[in-house]
Amino acid sequence: MARALTDADGMRLGELEGIVGEEGGYTAEADAARLLDGLDVPESLYERKMGELQGGQKVRVLLAQALFGSPPALLLDEPTNHLDLDSVHWLQNYLCEYEGVLIVISHDRHFLNSVCTHTADIDYETVIMYNGGYDDMVLAKTSIRSRIESENAQREKKIAQLNEFIARFSAGTRSAQATSRKKEVERLQTTDLARSNIARPFIRFQMEQASGRHPLEIKSVVKAYDGVKVFQPFSASVVRGEKIALMGRNGTGKTTLLKSLVRNATGYIDDAEKQFAIDGGTVAWGHNTLAGYFAQDHSESIVKGTTAIEWLHQFKPQATQEELRGLLGQMLFSGEDALKPTRALSGGESARLIFCRLMLQKPNILVLDEPTNHLDLESINALNIALQKYDGTVLLVTHDHDVIDEVATRIWHFQGGRIEDFKGPYEEYLVYAQEKAS
Ligand SMILES: Nc1ncnc2c1ncn2[C@@H]1O[C@H](COP(=O)(O)OP(=O)(O)O)[C@@H](O)[C@H]1O
Ligand SMILES: [Mg+2]
Structure with a gap:
């Protein structure tokens, strides 16, 4: 039964309203939206249950939850791991302006240098x-x-x-x-x-022999899932020695493009990759090309039921135990670790083992899909240096700012269903993108 408001009720209501205001109650929804937007959680997900979100999305929502309401202190354990570079930059700016105390663990050198x-x-x-x-x-x-x-x-x-x-x-x-x-x-x-x-791993990519001058010619490549095109028809001509960084938010089609390319490459491609079908266009690999592929979901590349050294051995049966042990040692698999069962390898160990395979096979094209995801800072640095020194051609997806900045000579930027082809390093691309936006 309703009753009229007394003066005391009115006073109390005013008080409560003050508290809600002070605590940011009236801007809470807008603040939450600003955080979610910066972390690239689309509005269509706002009303979803946490259980329905994908792993990467869940991490972003949890991160937004930690940042919400500007707490006096933040403890963040590898917050950039599941973020794309735009989100990393956003978080970086957010934390630079954040006035509380921050303790953060991260393997991203550029992020640490700008925030800490x-x-x-x-x-x-x-x-x-x-x-x-x-x-x-x-x-x-x-x-x-x-x-x-x-x-x-x-x-x-x-x-x-x-x-x-x-x-x-x-x-x-x-x-x-x-x-x-x-x-x-x-x-x-x-x-x-x-x-x-x-411990610092030592990575060096050598080539058995150089490829021709034009290793890759892409003409109007199209790929659709269930009738929906991932990106507009894409064409590009790749020159030997180019190091191309594929950039763009999650789900924009970077992995899809790489799979569309490696499916008919000569080199070390698993059967599953050969079966990947495209919906139009042609991909021509040039004279003497030999590609090595690091899949984003690399745990599938390593079959279970064998050991690290045996798995590696099958890719070069004539390799001596010494050579294999040497490579494994370089990637920090010490004596006993070489005999680890493949089913027991962690994400980082699998990644390091695949680098062993690439070093053993000596391809002249490296196609690497997010190789930095499972690596610690020292390993990322080692990879960064190895890619800079490599004489072959590189196609690389990564969200590591420094690796893109220091390795790439050309950028393919995925956005809004299009792939923009920028023939220059990241630094120049940033200037260009800023000019285009203003
Ligand atoms: N096997 C698949 N079946 C249906 N849709 C897929 C499949 N693989 C990827 N997609 C969709 O295609 C789009 C591009 O995915 P992907 O190439 O993995 O992006 P990125 O590597 O840039 O994160 C996404 O919308 C994704 O959901
Ligand atoms: Mg991908």
Whole structure:
């Protein structure tokens, strides 16, 4: 039964309204929409249940939930992992302006450099805090380590001298002095230097032989799923040595294009890939091309029921155990890890094993679909350097800003059902895109 509002009710309502306002209640929906939009969660998903969302979408919603209401502190564990580059940039700007305390774990060097004011390095069995982002940390750490190492060298020399003295005089008239020197040696030896536990893989892509000058000619390629075209007919001519970054938000068709290309490549293509059908156009691979493919869903490339080294061996039966072990070691599979059953490999281990395969096969075209996703920062750096040094042709999907910036010579940007072909590096592309937008 309704009753009239009393004065007290009115006062209380006013009070509550104040609280709702103060807590951002009236802008809550708009704020939530701004966060979701920045993280590329479309409006059509707003009313969906969490259980109905795909993995990547769920992560973004959870991230939006953490950011919502500007909490005084944020703890984010690898927040960029499932984000495309536009979303990473958005998050980066958001966190740069964020006034609270942030503690973040990330393998994205560019992200760390732009967001962090301090870097805690967990190494040498301790945690050391440095000022600045990742690159500042590396610089400071290197100079401190080299100082400690030269001090250590001095110490070793001193110990050697003392030991020599002890050996010569411990039995004679100067044995008291020798004893005191023994104590000094003991003292010097107790401060042993802890070892770094940061492991750096070593990646080097070589080619068995070079391809012709025009390895790939794409004419009006079209692919549709259930009658819906993923992108407009796409044509491009690729010149040997070009390193092309395929960029664009999730679901814009990057994987679809790569699959449309590798299906009839000469090289190391699995049967499933050969069966991928396109709906129009032609893909012509040039003279002497040999492609190596790193699929986005790479767990399927590695069959279960064998070991890492056996799996690798089948791709080059004439390879010696030494060669295989060497490659596995380079990718941080130590002696016993080489015998790991393939079913037990983690995402990062599978990725590293596929790099072994690419190094073993020596293709002259690398087609890599999100190879950085499962890698840690050191491995991403190693891949970055290897791709820069590689003499062959590269088609690469990644959301890592630095890798795109430092490797790519050409950009294929996927947006709104179209693929834009920009013949220049990322830095120039950004300027061009900004001019186009304004
Ligand atoms: N096997 C499939 N069947 C139906 N739709 C698919 C299939 N694979 C991809 N798609 C759809 O095609 C579009 C492009 O996907 P994809 O090429 O994987 O994008 P990206 O690699 O850029 O994230 C998406 O809308 C996706 O849902
Ligand atoms: Mg993809």
